[in-house]
Amino acid sequence: MTATVSINAISNAQHWEGKSYLNTAAEGLPLLSAVDAVQEYLFDKTHGEPGRVQFWHRYERAKELAGELFSVDADQIALISSTTEALNTIANSIDWRPGDEVVFTSSEFPSNIFPWVTLQKRGVKLRIVHPGADGVSVDELLEQINERTRLVTVSQVSYATGQRIDPAPIWRRVKDTETLLCVDATQAAARVPIDGQMADFTVASAFKWMNSIHGAAVMSVSRRVLAQDVVGPAGWLSTENCFADDRLEAFHPRGDAQRFQAGMPNFDSIYSLAAALEFHTPDAVAARAKTMAPLVSSLRASLVEMGLTPLVPESEASQAGIVPFAYNGSAEMKKQLAERGIFVQGDDRRIRAALHWYNTEEDVQRYLGALRELIDESQLPTAPLAGSRR
Known part of the structure; x- marks a missing residue:
């Protein structure tokens, strides 16, 4: 996570330098x-x-x-x-x-x-x-x-x-x-x-x-x-x-x-x-949502290119900040990502990234690079979960 004027609005921002926090859907970082x-x-x-x-x-x-x-x-x-x-x-x-x-x-x-x-x-x-x-x-x-x-x-x-x-x-x-x-x-x-x-x-x-x-x-x-x-x-x-x-x-x-x-x-x-x-005024939320939308769509598209199965629909109108994909080894994957300074959610056989206003293209690329390495190493299946309706 690159330290910017925006990220400095977060309490203890220095803790996240060089890391990617993509788990706001579980626990948001508190504002200073x-x-x-x-x-x-x-x-x-x-x-x-x-x-x-x-x-x-x-x-x-x-x-x-x-x-x-x-x-x-x-x-x-x-x-x-x-x-x-x-x-x-x-x-x-x-x-x-x-x-x-x-x-x-x-x-x-x-x-x-x-x-x-x-x-x-x-x-x-x-x-x-x-x-x-x-x-x-x-x-x-x-x-x-x-x-x-x-x-x-x-x-x-x-x-x-x-x-x-x-x-x-x-x-x-x-x-x-x-x-x-x-x-x-x-x-x-x-x-x-x-x-x-x-x-x-x-x-x-x-x-x-x-x-x-x-x-x-x-x-x-x-x-x-x-x-x-x-x-x-x-x-x-x-x-x-x-x-x-x-x-x-x-x-x-x-x-x-x-x-x-x-x-x-x-x-x-x-x-x-x-x-x-x-x-988080209404105008600020709307502006940030518009700014973040291409990054969310790009992350989803990258997961598809990697052979993963995103759970969020392809339509931008159906997207917000959460981009999960089905993965049988999600608990272990979450742990291995955290060891690399990348924080996501990994329960219920899903890896879930959540992008908020403090996340950047650098965060996403660090995450995608680590995913590629770990998937190649693990040889775990990336197909949809058996019997899953979604």
Whole structure:
């Protein structure tokens, strides 16, 4: 990784000189400003209860900036601890009825599978769409939606294949019905543009592409959900007035997205998130996505030339930052690449590279050169996995 003005925005940038970090989809490198913000939180914390003035100031700023990134108003933003918490909160906030159905894909991260799988004991039916040769078909997703569909949930960018899906056609299908749409934007937010107006719920963790730290995630909530009797967790933060005279008899949820937050926010993470979102403005994200697109496409094409099987579709419109390929010896390959100063993900018989704004052509060429050497040495098969649908 070549040290540039841009990479110097990353904390401990000197550690990555001469190395290629291509694993943002697993763990993003924190911005220097995000790390400094945590120190500011700790300083404010030393002021005791009066320090809370600054806590809530950063909280409101983070909501404002998150609203801009998600293309919604600040009152439609909830700040929770993780995408997993958000998805479970959504699952537990819906009044499920026996016979209701959930539509999702088999290439979702487990956090976007398990909450729906557990609903089967309540009589909820699952409709699962599998990726084909060109990835997940939006048309097939639309075909699974019927009058019993209560929720459709899909990743804007798949952690497994890197495929980028436009939620707009699904939103157009459901927005005037009782079907809700949830978009997991964890692998999209701060890497490519996202639009919270195209879903009822859009969720994303901050420790990956947003270059923040663990403990904060963003969830946007549609106006139509906020107008419905969809109640999140019951806590002092999610109610209109935690000291209401009738608090022993009734719970009154807030009218904004904060109804999905039960208690004290993770202010240290929120300080970091606010700083990261100052860096990841919508215009900056769009510009970086455009700049990075040729590098992503070039990496995919190079893998094909090497006889490997990329899992991300060939169409640039279906790409974001993740470029994985099927490989039976992925765990060992990941280890050997790391020994050469190249960091990727290597689980589930896939090698997954993730390109973010701090990655360069030099990073990619170093990675490709090492791949060629290791594949020649290993003699491991590079064909698609037996029985794999993608």
